[in-house]
Amino acid sequence: MPNDCWSHITITCENREAVDELNNLIITELKYKEGDKYVYHDETVKMIKRGTRGIIFDMWSAWNPDYEWLEGLLEKYPNCWVKNEWSEEGGCAGVWVGFMNNNKEKIIKNLQWDDICIEGKTYLFQLEDEEEAKKEEEERLERINKKRAEYSGAGKKIIKKVVS
Secondary structure, eight states: OOOEEEEEEEEEOOOGGGHHHHHHHIIIIIEEEETTEEEEOTTTEEEEEEOSSEEEEEEEEESSOOHHHHHHHHHHOTTOEEEEEEEETTSEEEEEEEEEOTTSOEEEEEEEEEOOOHHHHHHHTSOSOHHHHHHHHHHHHHHHHHHHHHHHHTTOOOOOOOOO
């Protein structure tokens, strides 16, 4: 069974004349037609944010990012800039950035490193003493509320009416 790879992808298209490129990318690459409407591929794509010149979405793949697909996006949609921040449950992670320069040359930067695996995240971030952690959180919230009370009283003038 393959390890899951989660990609957090940002795609922008700042060229106003090519704004249709981004819409075409969404319809062609991230959606499929169901009846008379287009819907996102539920199993692999989760749209996070969509604007007129940019989108952010999460995507699942097996083992590592689909580099061929990412490079293909640059060829099909040359006015788009693509960034993929990814991590794989076995402990690999990286960032892939691609775009076409003014000479229509593909520019790709890819950085990869060993990261914390899924088991490591569970182990490293577990609470040793849950009661102690709860007490620390209560104390932290108490300090915050005390500061809020101090600040909410700041700037208020207290006017006393002198009665003779």
